[in-house]
Amino acid sequence: MKNKSYIGISLIILIFGIIFIPRIVNRIKNGGLVQNDRMSLSNEMIKEDALYKVGPAPAFELTNQNNIKISNKNYAGKVYVLEFFFSTCPSICPIMNKNMAEIDKMFSKDKNFAIASITINPENDTPEVLKEHAKKLEITSENWNFLTGDKDYIFNLANKGFNLYVGENNKALGNFEHSGLFALIDKEGNIRCRKDKQGNPILYYDGLEQTGVDAIKEDINLLLNE
Template sequence: MWPTAFLICALSGLLAGCNTSTETSTLALPFYNTPDFTPVFLENSSEIEVKVPHRIRKFSFVNQNNETISEKAIEGKIHIANFFFTSCPSICPKMTNQMKKIQDSYRNNKDVVLLSYSVTPWIDTPERLKEYAQHKGVISGKWHLLTGAKGEIYDLARKSYFAEENIGYTKDSTQFLHTEHFLLVDKSKHIRGIYNGTLELEIQQLIKDIEILSTEK
C-alpha cells in the first residue's frame, strides 16, 4: 500500500503539488484593522500595507524586573497581550493561569513573547509584579508583566490593541479598563486574533493559531 500511495502522491505532485506537511497557507489567519474586529482576509502579502495599516504602536513600560520594555521587545516576534491587575479577585487569576499555559507551550520558542499590562499601575509596582511573577511561575524574558503611566497603558490598550468589546477608544482614561480578551499579534505588529482568556477552548485555539503564524513567510 505505501509504495502505491507514494507513487500517487508523486504523480499528483507534478500537477498540483503534493504537500505531506502540515504547513499552512501564507496568510491563513485574518487581520484586524478596526476596533469592531471585522476580519480582513488577504490572499497576497503585498496587500497588507494598503489594506491593513493598523499596527501596535510604540510604547515604553517597566516589567517585573524593573527593566524598560519597549516595542523593540516584540520586533520580529509573535506576541500575545492581555490586561490584568494583581489584586483582581475575579477573572484575572484564571487569565494568568491560561497565559501560563501559552508560556509553557512555547517556552523554548524565542519568537513568541507574552505581555501582560497592569490596569492598576499605581498599585502594581515592579516589586509587586515581581512577587506576583514568582508566585505564578512567570519566566523572565519570555513573559513581561508591565506597569507604567495609567493614561499611556489605557491609551495603548484601547487605540492599539482594541482591547475592549465596544469601540474602546471612545472612552477616556477615567473609565476603568477590565477585559478578558487576549490579543494575538504577528511579527509585523498586526493584530491577527482575539480570544476570551477565560475559556479553555479559545486558549487551545490561540495556541494552534500561534503555530499557524509561525509558518507565515
C-alpha cells in the same frame, strides 16, 4: 398586517431579553467583560490557513518586573500575546493568568515567542509588585514581561490603541473592569486573528474559556511557522 408586524417584533425582543439579558447582567456582577465582549464567538470560530490581518499593533514603551524599559521594538520579529490585567484582581485575572501560563508553557522554549501582560493598576503594581506576582505564578520564562507605567498612558493604549476596554469602577470587583481577551501579534507587529463562521474577524481571543485558549495556541503555532 401592521398589528401582526408589531407582534412579531415584540416577540423577537422578548426572546432576546429572556436569553441574553441575564447573561449580560451575570457578567457585570462577576467582574466580566463590559465592552468589546466578543466571547460569544468562541464556539463559532473557524481555522484557516491564513489568519486575518487586523492592522498594526500600537507602539508602546513601559517598564517590566525587572525595572527594565520594554517597548514594542523588543517584540520585533516575535509572535506575542498581549493582555491587560492587574495583580489584585479578584475575578477574571486569575483565570487569565492561568490560561496565559498554559500558553507560555507550550511556547516558552521558542525564542521567537513572547508575552506582554500590562497592568491597569500601576499605582499598586510597581515593578517590585509585578516581580512578586510573577513568582507567585511560578513564571520563570524570560519571554514574559509584566509591564507597568503611567496610568493614563496605559488606559489610552488599551482603549484607543488596542480597543480593549479598561476602566475604573468602584462598584466592580477590585475597583477596575477590563476585557478578558488576548491580542495576538505577528512577527511584523500586526494584530492577527481567525474568523467566525459568518466570516467576521473575531479580532481578539477569549482568555477565559478553553476554546479561546486552544484557538490562540493553534494560531500562535501557525504564525511561528509562517
